[in-house]
């Protein structure tokens with residue numbers, strides 16, 4: 001993140017003597033990216049290194065491996081995440097739906113919190129959660145972030161965290177990338193602020209609320225995701241939230257989708273205008289995360305508000321419909337629907353939505369959706385994704401056209 005944050009107590013000069021507890025030397029740790037050349041954060045542990053394991057590592061009793069669906073034909077997909085069951089804790093409920101070489105899209109619909117002595121660390125990818133429903137706390141070594149519907153939670157690779165629910169269940173879309181998730185660099189000026197023309201403001205983030213260090217010994221489990229979704233359990237002899245203070249650019253943060261301040265144009269605007277985050281060097285690799293928020297449709301007297309058919313050949317496109325209100329897919333998608341349109345084939349609005357959209361010129365739409373576009377990365381449907389898919393989706397454009405009788 002472009003905003004450098006400092007929390008708690010930390011030595012003024014890096015790598016120098018510091019005592020959070022009298023006569024106990026605090027121990028420094030760097031949480032770094034891009035091989036010590038990228039953004040990093042300096043943390044000070046009260047008295048223990050994060051390496052002190054009470055017993056040898058073991059395989060966890062679950063994994064998060066993406067297994068490709070048996071049906072492997074090139075086609076658009078419509079996956080009904082509303083039909084994925086609510087079950088288990090946030091990690092054991094997590095189901096990969098779509099995946100590629102550097103990206104994974106999952107759904108998690110937990111019914112209870114993680115147990116107090118169990119933590120998670122994604123050791124292979126950076127994460128962006130989108131909270132479709134539920135409330136609770138993302139508790140991390142950097143502090144806590146309260147979450148609610150419509151919040152993005154950006155969690156850097158390597159962050160130790162726990163999810164505690166305060167609602168009876170929760171519903172998360174989880175986007176993972178091998179690259180850090182950040183505001184698009186082209187939105188930022190030389191000082192690291194979002195420009196005055198950007199749809200985001202870099203200070204409109206929820207920074208973790210610092211918690212006093214937990215200086216406690218005991219038995220604490222860290223489930224680490226690695227090597228394509230395998231999970232290994234480490235057992236530490238002390239509580240992992242033992243940070244006296246930290247300072248840096250790598251930390252989890254929240255960003256409300258409603259803080260994406262949509263930019264409208266007289267005529268239809270292509271999706272890059274909806275970009276909130278990116279991971280990687282977009283548009284050459286990685287992903288864009290776009291927020292389709294309520295905004296005014298084009299006001300040109302001849303504007304056709306519905307998007308054009310598109311062959312976006314270098315991108316596979318995933319849309320998550322937080323609301324069912326979406327003109328171009330009216331009558332096809334439901335709340336929680338995920339559409340996956342591979343770049344190898346074109347896709348378009350359904351039925352007569354182009355015609356209908358001419359009535360919407362200059363009016364506010366009510367949509368709420370999140371889109372992930374990959375760049376030069378093909379993604380595939382997993383067994384979970386296929387299980388909850390609408391098997392007739394590839395025929396839905398033909399059926400919608402037939403229904404309005406213009407064929």
Ligand SMILES: [Fe+2]
Pocket residue numbers: 310317341347
């Ligand atoms: Fe599209």
